[in-house]
Amino acid sequence: GQNIDQPTEMTATEGAIVQINCTYQTSGFNGLFWYQQHAGEAPTFLSYNVLDGLEEKGRFSSFLSRSKGYSYLLLKELQMKDSASYLCAVGGSNYQLIWGAGTKLIIKP
Amino acid sequence: DVKVTQSSRYLVKRTGEKVFLECVQDMDHENMFWYRQDPGLGLRLIYFSYDVKMKEKGDIPEGYSVSREKKERFSLILESASTNQTSMYLCASRSSTPGQGNYGYTFGSGTRLTVV
Numbered sequence A: 001g002q003n004i005d006q007p008t009e010m011t012a013t014e015g016a017i018v019q020i021n022c023t024y025q026t027s028g029f030n031g032l033f034w035y036q037q038h039a040g041e042a043p044t045f046l047s048y049n050v051l052d053g054l055e056e057k058g059r060f061s062s063f064l065s066r067s068k069g070y071s072y073l074l075l076k077e078l079q080m081k082d083s084a085s086y087l088c089a090v091g092g093s094n095y096q097l098i099w100g101a102g103t104k105l106i107i108k109p
Numbered sequence B: 001d002v003k004v005t006q007s008s009r010y011l012v013k014r015t016g017e018k019v020f021l022e023c024v025q026d027m028d029h030e031n032m033f034w035y036r037q038d039p040g041l042g043l044r045l046i047y048f049s050y051d052v053k054m055k056e057k058g059d060i061p062e063g064y065s066v067s068r069e070k071k072e073r074f075s076l077i078l079e080s081a082s083t084n085q086t087s088m089y090l091c092a093s094r095s096s097t098p099g100q101g102n103y104g105y106t107f108g109s110g111t112r113l114t115v116v
Helices: none
Strands: A003-005 A009-013 A018-025 A032-037 A044-049 A053-057 A060-065 A070-075 A084-091 A097-099 A103-108 B004-006 B010-013 B019-021 B023-025 B032-038 B042-049 B064-070 B073-078 B087-094 B105-107 B111-115
Touching: A003 A084, A009 A018, A018 A032, A018 A084, A018 A103, A032 A060, A032 A070, A044 A053, A044 A060, A044 A070, A044 B105, A070 A084, A084 B042, A097 B042, B004 B087, B010 B019, B019 B111, B023 B032, B032 B064, B032 B073, B042 B064, B042 B073, B073 B087
Parallel strands: A009 A103, B010 B111
Antiparallel strands: A003 A018, A018 A070, A032 A044, A032 A084, A053 A060, A060 A070, A084 A097, A084 A103, B004 B023, B019 B073, B023 B073, B032 B042, B032 B087, B064 B073, B087 B105, B087 B111
């Protein structure tokens, strides 16, 4: 079967760094996506990795290891507005996205 | 920017009613999707459409149908609403051609449907 695992909830402190992990087992692989979703709102695109390595975009970075079926999203200099759910999704063999259940990130002052 | 617009943010319907959820995108995308999102379950695909008048079942199509008469509009229909269809419904449009780089989805703002 196809499976994407990520922690249900994480807590971090404003100004700190947090790493959200995602492991996946899918029948095909056509890229890995991270989305941010604030409560009651639609998911918005954060990052896309198709090759191994680290992609950096401002305070956010995303890492991929295809051989390990593993990705992480790294958030630096946390701000209160980063409190949200972070969704990991994998493009399967038909290019449709397979979604994890999301990680709720709580930022404390 | 691609815009995906869902007609209602909040809806309350009675059990047994026929419910229409509308979604319109303005970037001439072929691919459109309907998801429902429930706590702890993530996004689950109900139906998708690769082009006008084309539709494919997703993972949880039971109790739903769809209509794609025009390229920009993808409608989700609950034939006879039930309380277990209370959920957040999200429409999405695909942002580029798969296999040609980032093909991530753009989502509408969602419709929170309550069936009483």
